[in-house]
Amino acid sequence: MDAQAIEKKPVVTSWQGVVRFLHKTPRAFLPMRTFPEIELIASRGIDGDRYLIGQETGFYSHKPEEGRQITLFEMETLEALKRDHGIDMLPEEHRRNVTVEGVPLNHLVGRRFRLGETIVEATRLSTPCRHIEEILGKPVFDPMINRSGLNCKIIVGGTLRVGDTVRPI
Amino acid sequence: MAKAIKTVSTVVSKVEDLGNDTKRFTLVDQDDWELPPFRPGAHIDVHLEPGLVRTYSLCNEPDDGRRYVIAVKREREGRGGSAFLHDRVQVGQPVSVSLPRGGIALDPEGTNVFVAGGIGVTPFISAIRHLDRRGLTNYVLHWASRGQPVLPDMIAPAIKAGRVRLYDTTEESKPIIAGIVGEFGGSGLAACCGPDPMLQAFEQAVATWPDDRKHIEMFTPPKLAAKSDVPPYELYLSASNKHAVVTPDMGLLGTLESMGVDVPVSCGGGICGACRVRWTEGLPIHRDRVLSPTERQSELIVCVGDCAGPRLVLDL
Numbered sequence: 001m002d003a004q005a006i007e008k009k010p011v012v013t014s015w016q017g018v019v020r021f022l023h024k025t026p027r028a029f030l031p032m033r034t035f036p037e038i039e040l041i042a043s044r045g046i047d048g049d050r051y052l053i054g055q056e057t058g059f060y061s062h063k064p065e066e067g068r069q070i071t072l073f074e075m076e077t078l079e080a081l082k083r084d085h086g087i088d089m090l091p092e093e094h095r096r097n098v099t100v101e102g103v104p105l106n107h108l109v110g111r112r113f114r115l116g117e118t119i120v121e122a123t124r125l126s127t128p129c130r131h132i133e134e135i136l137g138k139p140v141f142d143p144m145i146n147r148s149g150l151n152c153k154i155i156v157g158g159t160l161r162v163g164d165t166v167r168p169i
Numbered sequence: 170m171a172k173a174i175k176t177v178s179t180v181v182s183k184v185e186d187l188g189n190d191t192k193r194f195t196l197v198d199q200d201d202w203e204l205p206p207f208r209p210g211a212h213i214d215v216h217l218e219p220g221l222v223r224t225y226s227l228c229n230e231p232d233d234g235r236r237y238v239i240a241v242k243r244e245r246e247g248r249g250g251s252a253f254l255h256d257r258v259q260v261g262q263p264v265s266v267s268l269p270r271g272g273i274a275l276d277p278e279g280t281n282v283f284v285a286g287g288i289g290v291t292p293f294i295s296a297i298r299h300l301d302r303r304g305l306t307n308y309v310l311h312w313a314s315r316g317q318p319v320l321p322d323m324i325a326p327a328i329k330a331g332r333v334r335l336y337d338t339t340e341e342s343k344p345i346i347a348g349i350v351g352e353f354g355g356s357g358l359a360a361c362c363g364p365d366p367m368l369q370a371f372e373q374a375v376a377t378w379p380d381d382r383k384h385i386e387m388f389t390p391p392k393l394a395a396k397s398d399v400p401p402y403e404l405y406l407s408a409s410n411k412h413a414v415v416t417p418d419m420g421l422l423g424t425l426e427s428m429g430v431d432v433p434v435s436c437g438g439g440i441c442g443a444c445r446v447r448w449t450e451g452l453p454i455h456r457d458r459v460l461s462p463t464e465r466q467s468e469l470i471v472c473v474g475d476c477a478g479p480r481l482v483l484d485l
Contacts, residue, residue, distance in 0.1 A: 027198070027202070028174040028178075029177045030198060030202050030204065033203065059174055060435070061174065062172055062174070063435070127435065127436050127440065128436060129437055129438065130436065130437030130438045131437065135268065142438075145440060
């Protein structure tokens with residue numbers, strides 16, 4: 001195959017997802033509020049969220065982490081919690097910022113990908129914590145192991161909206 | 170390193186003097202954000218100053234999601250909590266509180282019989298407002314008070330509708346609790362909050378009732394993240410030369426925190442490994458899901474760990 005043919009070959013992406021819900025909260029323990037759009041600030045976090053670097057007021061803010069500027073969670077996990085464990089967990093209850101559908105979060109550690117017009121880099125898998133059980137009063141710790149979402153840092157900021165496409169770079 | 174945030178930050182938005190040595194305090198988020206949710210009749214710990222933490226029932230209803238309302242009677246012979254609130258807490262002051270705990274599991278169909286003494290009415294005000302908001306009338310409140318009751322404004326519709334029986338104990342005898350709850354022996358829920366003699370009379374009256382049909386309001390301690398199920402053991406921290414006894418109610422992590430040890434706990438459930446600590450003596454119990462068998466020979470995940478023997482030595 002010559003170089004021209006390669007260039008013309010359509011790019012096949014292995015996955016493409018969509019942003020279903022957006023959430024933030026200004027302080028530890030307070031309920032997450034749902035928004036139609038949020039503002040991502042490169043290298044810092046989400047405007048108005050508790051983990052915005054420089055204004056940290058979150059439950060884990062005593063442990064600063066550059067790679068926790070924005071967090072994502074899979075819609076499919078909410079469905080699995082209901083299907084496999086009978087637990088009703090609402091999108092605003094998992095306490096991550098972005099609920100996505102059709103995005104294989106666990107495979108993205110170390111990769112950059114597009115969230116609407118923004119670009120993020122996945123730094124590590126999120127870990128469930130007993131803190132969320134305390135807040136929700138629901139036994140979600142064990143069922144969330146290995147599917148508790150993804151921590152990312154923001155490479156290119158911008159406005160992220162519900163319905164935006166999530167895709168690889 | 171900054172300290173971990175362990176309480177909900179609120180601000181006093183209103184202080185009302187209700188007379189009869191009682192004040193009502195309204196707590197809100199500084200930006201009027203929603204506060205953590207609660208059940209009807211739940212309570213919160215109010216952190217007044219270091220070492221001074223007091224528990225009060227919320228008297229507003231769960232749907233009122235942006236406020237915590239507490240009513241506090243000054244206890245002349247108390248330990249200082251109510252006096253602090255009455256004398257030193259003002260509008261605009263920041264107040265840290267715990268997540269709400271407890272609450273009353275109301276019977277959605279049967280009659281809910283509430284028996285209150287004085288300021289003990291607060292959890293039932295929350296419950297009544299919750300029921301009223303849903304158009305439910307399956308409740309009755311028997312409320313004994315020395316003189317004019319405080320807080321009647323919060324349940325004015327219920328009083329007007331005849332669902333509240335008031336007893337002014339300066340003019341009439343106290344309610345006969347056995348007679349009140351006896352009427353509902355076959356169904357519904359009975360709940361009581363008030364002074365000790367009232368609670369004792371209530372406990373006696375409902376002694377044979379199943380547990381899920383009776384509620385005695387006593388402020389329950391916070392639920393422990395990890396309960397210990399082993400006998401007490403000695404804990405020695407070799408690097409700092411500190412001793413303590415780990416009891417089942419405190420657990421290993423709670424004991425370390427009470428000793429002032431800053432353990433870097435993260436998940437609190439034994440899966441992230443953040444709180445691994447070297448141990449040098451004892452029979453550690455490993456309940457984590459992160460250490461290998463080799464690592465367990467010298468390390469312990471203390472958020473879920475314990476000791477099967479009389480003494481555990483940690484390199485802290």
